Structure formats: structure tokens, C-alpha cells
Amino acid sequence: xxxxxxxxxxxxxxxxxxxxxxxxxxHKCDNxxxxxxxxxxxxxxxxxxxxxxxxxxxxxxxxxxxxDDNQFTELDPNLSSGDPLKxxxxxxxxxxxxxxxxxxxxxxxxxxxxxxxNGIGLVVACMDFAFIGGSMGSVVGEKIARAIDxxxxxxxxxxxxxxxxGARMMEAGFSLMQMAKTSARLALLAEAxxxxxxxxxNPTTGGVxxxxxxxxxxNIAEPNALIGFAGPRVIRETIGKDLPKGFQTSExxxxxxxLDFIVDRKDLKDKLTALLSMLxxx
Amino acid sequence: MYLDFEKPIAELEQRLADLQKLASESNVDVxxxxxxxxxxxxxxxxxxxxxxxxxxxxxxxxxxxxxxTLDYLEAICDEFIELFGDRNIADDKAMVGGFGSIExxxxxxxxxxxxxNTKQRQMRNFGMAQPEGYRKALRLMKLAEKFGKxxxxxxxTPGAFPGxxxxxxxxxxxxxxxxxDMFMLQVPVICIIIGEGASGGALGIAIGDKVMMLENTWxxxxxxxxxxxxxxxxxxxxxxxxxxxKLTAEDMKGFGLVDVIIPEPLGGAHTNTAETFQNVKKTxxxxxxxxxxxDPRERINRRIEKFGKMGVFQE
Ligand SMILES: [Zn+2]
Numbered sequence: 001x002x003x004x005x006x007x008x009x010x011x012x013x014x015x016x017x018x019x020x021x022x023x024x025x026x027h028k029c030d031n032x033x034x035x036x037x038x039x040x041x042x043x044x045x046x047x048x049x050x051x052x053x054x055x056x057x058x059x060x061x062x063x064x065x066x067x068d069d070n071q072f073t074e075l076d077p078n079l080s081s082g083d084p085l086k087x088x089x090x091x092x093x094x095x096x097x098x099x100x101x102x103x104x105x106x107x108x109x110x111x112x113x114x115x116x117x118n119g120i121g122l123v124v125a126c127m128d129f130a131f132i133g134g135s136m137g138s139v140v141g142e143k144i145a146r147a148i149d150x151x152x153x154x155x156x157x158x159x160x161x162x163x164x165x166g167a168r169m170m171e172a173g174f175s176l177m178q179m180a181k182t183s184a185r186l187a188l189l190a191e192a193x194x195x196x197x198x199x200x201x202n203p204t205t206g207g208v209x210x211x212x213x214x215x216x217x218x219n220i221a222e223p224n225a226l227i228g229f230a231g232p233r234v235i236r237e238t239i240g241k242d243l244p245k246g247f248q249t250s251e252x253x254x255x256x257x258x259l260d261f262i263v264d265r266k267d268l269k270d271k272l273t274a275l276l277s278m279l280x281x282x
Numbered sequence: 283m284y285l286d287f288e289k290p291i292a293e294l295e296q297r298l299a300d301l302q303k304l305a306s307e308s309n310v311d312v313x314x315x316x317x318x319x320x321x322x323x324x325x326x327x328x329x330x331x332x333x334x335x336x337x338x339x340x341x342x343x344x345x346x347x348x349x350x351t352l353d354y355l356e357a358i359c360d361e362f363i364e365l366f367g368d369r370n371i372a373d374d375k376a377m378v379g380g381f382g383s384i385e386x387x388x389x390x391x392x393x394x395x396x397x398x399n400t401k402q403r404q405m406r407n408f409g410m411a412q413p414e415g416y417r418k419a420l421r422l423m424k425l426a427e428k429f430g431k432x433x434x435x436x437x438x439t440p441g442a443f444p445g446x447x448x449x450x451x452x453x454x455x456x457x458x459x460x461x462x463d464m465f466m467l468q469v470p471v472i473c474i475i476i477g478e479g480a481s482g483g484a485l486g487i488a489i490g491d492k493v494m495m496l497e498n499t500w501x502x503x504x505x506x507x508x509x510x511x512x513x514x515x516x517x518x519x520x521x522x523x524x525x526x527x528k529l530t531a532e533d534m535k536g537f538g539l540v541d542v543i544i545p546e547p548l549g550g551a552h553t554n555t556a557e558t559f560q561n562v563k564k565t566x567x568x569x570x571x572x573x574x575x576x577d578p579r580e581r582i583n584r585r586i587e588k589f590g591k592m593g594v595f596q597e
Contacts, residue, residue, distance in 0.1 A: 082594035084537060085528050089513040138593030145590060167481070167503045169513065172527040173539045176481060176503040177592040180489055183462040184586040191466075207503065209454035210442075210482040215462055229453035229482070230444030238444050248449055258452050 029053055045265040054222045054265055056202065059111035059126035062161055066124060066269055072115030075123075076146055079139050080107045087170040096132070096170070104130045108139035109164065112147035114156060118273040120280065123151040126161040127208075135168035136208055141178025144212060148185040157195040157276055162213040165231070166206020179211035186215050195279050197272065199263075200227050200250070218260045218275065221250040285341050291330060294323045331548050334498070336524040336533075340506055342498035343477050347552040349559070350409075351393035351436045354476065355382055357559040358566070362391070365425075368417040371451065376407040376443070377415030377487075379422040381431070384563060387570065390426035392419045392487055393436030396477070409478075410443035413456035416486050420460050423467060432470040432570050435487040440505060442483030457486035464489035465586055470573035472566060474544065475499045475531075476551075489589070491573050491581055494542040494565065495531035496558075498550050501540065502529035539592055542569075 025038040032051035040049060045065050046057045064070045080097070087093040101107060109131040114123040125147040127134045144160065151158040167175035189196055198216030200209070202225035210229055213219075221227060228248040236243055246252050253259045263271050284292040298319045305312050334342070342348070355362045359382035366373040379392035394411060397403035411419075419435075426433050442453055464471060464487075471490035479488065479501030495501060509523035510516060534540040544565050547554035573581060 076597075078597055080596050082596055084594040085526065087526055089526065138595045142593050142595055169504055169509055169527075171594075172502045172504075172529065173534055173537060174593055176485060176501075177539055177589060179458075179482060179485055180461055180465075180589040181592055183458065184465045184489075184589050187462045187465045188586065190462075205454075207482055210457040210486075211461060212458070214452075214455040214458040227454075228449050229442065229457070230449065235444045235446065235449065239446065241446075243446065247446070256450055256452070258455055 030055070045268070047265050052223065052264065054202065054224070056129055056163065058106075058128040058130055058163075059161075062126045063111075063113060063115075063124065065265070066117050066122070066159075066272075067113070067115040068117065068119070072113040072124075075112040075114065075150055076143050077111070078107065079143055081137060081139050081171075083170075084138075084174055085170070085172055087172070089170070093170040100131055104128070106131050108143070109134045109136065109168075110140045110143050112143050112150075114147075114150055114154065117269060117276075120273060120276050121154060121156040122159060122272075122276075123147050123154070123156050124159045124161065127163045129163045132168060134162075134164035134208075135166065135175075136164055136178050137168035137171040137175050138178065140168075141175075141181045144178075144182045145185045148182075148189050151189060151194055152192055155192075155194065157197065157280075158189060159197045159199065159272070160212055160216075161199045161201060162204040162208050163201045164204060164206070164208040166208055175207065179207050182212045183215060186212060190217075195276065197275075199268070200259075201225050203227070205229065205231050214258070216260075219258065221253065221259050221262050222265055223250055223262050225250045227253050283346055285338070285345065287330065287338050287341070291323070291326055294319065294326060298323060327548055331550075335521065336500075336528070336530050337506065337521040339498050339530045340478075340500050340520075340524055342550045343500050345550055345552055346398075348477060349551055349555055350398070351378055351391075351395045351438060351476065353555070354393075354436060354559060354562060355380075355391055357555070358382075358563040359384055359391070360386075365422060366418075368414040368421055370414065370417060372412075372414045374407075374412050374415030374418055375405050376409055376411040376439075377419055379419060381426075384567060387567075388429075388431050389566075389570070390422055390431050390433045391436065392422055392433065393476070394439040394483075394487075396438060407443060409439045410441055411439065411483065411486075412443050412445075412448050413451040413453045416442070416453075416456035416460050419487050420456075420463060423464065423471075427467050427469050430469060432573070433467065433472070433490075434566055435471070435473045435490065437473060437475045437479050437484045437488050437501075438477035439480055439483045440478050441480040442486065457482050460486045461489055465589075466582060468578040468582070470570055470581060471585075472569050472573075474562065474565075475501050475540075476562075478505075480505050489585070491585055492542060492569050493540045494544055495534060495540050496544045496551060496562075497531055497546040499531055500524075500529040501531075501534055502527045 027038040027041040029048040031053040034050040112125040200221040362382040364380040394409040396409035397406040473488040473490035475495040506520040506524040510519040551558040
């Protein structure tokens, strides 16, 4: 299988991950329960060698998969959330943020960076589901807006990797307006005729799907991801009926005309490289 | 119809009506009693409506007698020609639009439409548009742009419809496209929340040079009920959720997330619709005149900058 060879060459496992994964470590798939060497699992871009389950990885893993030699310049790494509404539910919002930051070692639900992908300059903004369900608040919106500004400045293509349940409730109106803010910047990117690729991963719903995730020149997705506007539970409750099998999966969206293609994560770097090469050099 | 917190007002009004009836049917002089009751009523109304909780504003925004989009258009336009269909799949009755003229000026009006009775509510799908509704809206906006006419959107929705067909036909894509494309419209765009402004379903027609809210409306990322069910796992905390979401016109203006609050008559838009319509009409005319002084690119740049500034974070 040629893709596997190319991948062994193309993907450079970050030093940190190499250290953490000595030979003899094993990974058990959540889905099919098969066991495989962790090293092979990582080289397979965190997807199962047996059932092709795409695990919920975050920005660190995606950067290591996409950027050559895991080399990149991170943008706005210190942006973190305010509390404009003084929002309190079961606990105060700032406490929730600080707790999550400590637990996840992340500042918020998205990291952005620029670097080279097989030699092609690229800005990547990638959501982290581990941070309050990948919810979009002011930090996510601002970081995407600034990442697009960087793409405009460097004349680089833009890639946004979405994995989110939608807008962050604790920032209410401010969260909602991030849909507007990010879409406005994408309008400027489109005006500058720079390519924008939106990669949707499991799950991409709500305010994220109804803004930047669906606005790609190329809307693509990982296999079997949940993608939609409303979540399945809300739809089921509204219509009082069971949902058809495979509803709101990547495959369903492809069938209904809302995706350009579905891509296995292990092929992602090569496929994006091929696509962007055609646009930039053809 | 009175809302739960309006019961004391209802009682006073009933007593006043009784006294007035007595006065007309007998020779007893109750004019002084009537006068003092009228004063009490006025003070009680002031007291009530100037100290509304956020949840009470939400209740007013959903008042069954509140004017809907087509009520406004009928009242403020000298002429209105409704236009139908998204040219693709259907005409969505939850989203209405067409060219209208006010004092000789042609504008494109677009808005969600709710129904007044059971049959209408069903036909209008409770003001919850399908993807074809958003696509119809965008078609009409581009039509307005083509002919250089300003656009006025009236927002009143409990959300975009969450259903199987809506997902199948790309609800998320339709809303996203509207949001992006509205930023680039060459003509002036005014957006007015006239009732409920729920989340992406509202935002899908709410990108404008001036975004306004009527005094007793709400605009947020989620309804208080849904917020309650997600954060507290129960529908019972809607009052608390409304407080936490800070979703009123005053809140949203204070945060800089909307530009203007349009005042309503004491008691809400439905208690004196003539005054409500006049306020809205005047605001539209004044704002269009102001926006017309800018050239299109300047308007677009300011639109993008305005939304670009929204957000609170620490570096
Ligand atoms: Zn597996």
C-alpha cells in the first residue's frame, strides 16, 4: 500500500511523542477492542489499524501530523478567556476555565500556527475538544480571526480543523458573535483569493458548523464524523421520531452534497498537499 | 392577555373598568375614585415595566399579541410586494420578504414570520426557518444589491428549525453562507430584533451596518429554556438562565453587541402598536439616510470591523 510508505516518510513523529512511546507499548482500540503497537497506531495518525476508528486527537497531534518535522510557529499562545457576563451555573465560569486549563494544559479550545506542509506554507487553526467540549467563545473566535489575518499577510492557504459541540454558552452573546467575526474574516480571505480548507472531525455541530466549518472552498471531513447544525438529541426531541441510520455522518453529508470529499487521517497530509499544489503551482 | 407578572395590573384595570361602568350606570359620583385608581395604575405600570426581570422581557418578546414581521410591513410600508421562493426547492413560509416602499424609498424587507393561530403557526413553522428560508433571504438580499436598494431585516425566531430535512438540505451551510455574504453586501443593511433572536437562526439574517433591538426582545446564543436544560439538566431554571445569559436589549447594547435600542410603549410593543410602528419606521428612515452618506466599501469595512471587535479575552 503506497500511502503507508509515503506516510512513514512524510510524518515525523514529534520528539516528545517518540520518547513517550518506546517499543513494546500497546494501544487498545476503543471501538473494536483490538490491540496494536502504540508506535504503529501513532504512525497511522491515531487511527485504528483494524477498524479505521479515528480517535479524537487535538491540536498537538494534528500539528505533528501536518507540519514538516513538527516545526511550526504558534500564534497567540497566551490568549485566554475573560468573563464578560460574570456567568455562574453550577460553578463560576472563570473557575471552570482555570480548572480546565490546569487539567488540559491548554489555554482554550483552539490553537493556531503556521509552518510548512511538504514545503507549502500553511496556516492551521485546530480545535481542541478536550477544552470544554471544543466550545467556541471569544478566544476561539479571536484566534481564528488573527490566524486568517496571518494567512492574508503571508499569502498562505488557511486550514481550520473543527471539532466542537458549538458555541460556548457561558459567553452567550459574545459566543454568538464569534460566528460573525470569523465569517467576516473568511469573506476577506475569499476576496484575496487565498484557498480555505475546512476539515470537519467528530463532532462538528452548532455555531461552528453554521459558520467557519461550512465556509470552505473545500469542505472535507474525516470518516464517520458527526456533522450537523442541530445535535441528534435536539432533533429527536423536536420531531418525536427516531433518526435514520447514518444520519449526520460524514458519509451522509457527502451523499447530500455538502462535502467535497472524505479523507482518512493517514492520507490527510498527502491529499492536502496534492490539492494545494494544483492550486498554487498548476 | 395578561402575563403572570401582569396580574396586579389586570386586577387594577378590572376595578377601574367596574368603577367606570358604575359611573355610567348610576348617579354616584366616583370621579375622584376613578382618578386615584388611574394614578395608581399608571404608577404600578411604571413600577412593573421599568423593573422587568430578564425572564419577564423574554415573556414580553413572546407575547401572543406582539406584532410580527408582516404586521410591521403592512403598517409602515406604503406598498409592499411579497416575493417567494429560494429558486431551488421551496418557498419557506417561516421566512418572508419582498420590496416595500416607505415615503417613496424602495427597500428590501426580510424577516421570520410567526403565526397568530394554530393553523398559521403550523404554516409558519413557529418562525423556525428551513435552509430554503435562509437561501430565499439571501436571494432577496442579492436582488436588492443588484438594484441598489437598502435592506431591512426583521428578526423574530426561536431558532432555525432542527429537523431531518433541514439537516439533509444543509441548515448549517445555509446560515453560514448568509452570515459571510451579508458582510460583503454593497447596499446599506439594517437588522432589527422585533421579538426573539435565538442563536444562529437569528444571526443568519442579522449581519448589518446597524443592528437594533426593540426594548423588550432578547438575543443570545441559546434560549433560556435550552440553556437551563443543558447547564442545570432541567427546564425549571429558565429565569436563572435568562439572568445568566444577559440577553436583553439593554445587556446587548451595554456589551457593544448591538448598536441601538428602539423604545417600546409602556407595557410592550403590542399595547400601542401605532406608536411601535412609528418608532420603527422613523428609526429605519433616519438610519438609512445616515448610512447612505458612506460609500459601499466604507460601509463594508466598518461592518467587518464592528463585528471584529466583539469578544472579551486576556493576552
Ligand atoms: Zn479499532
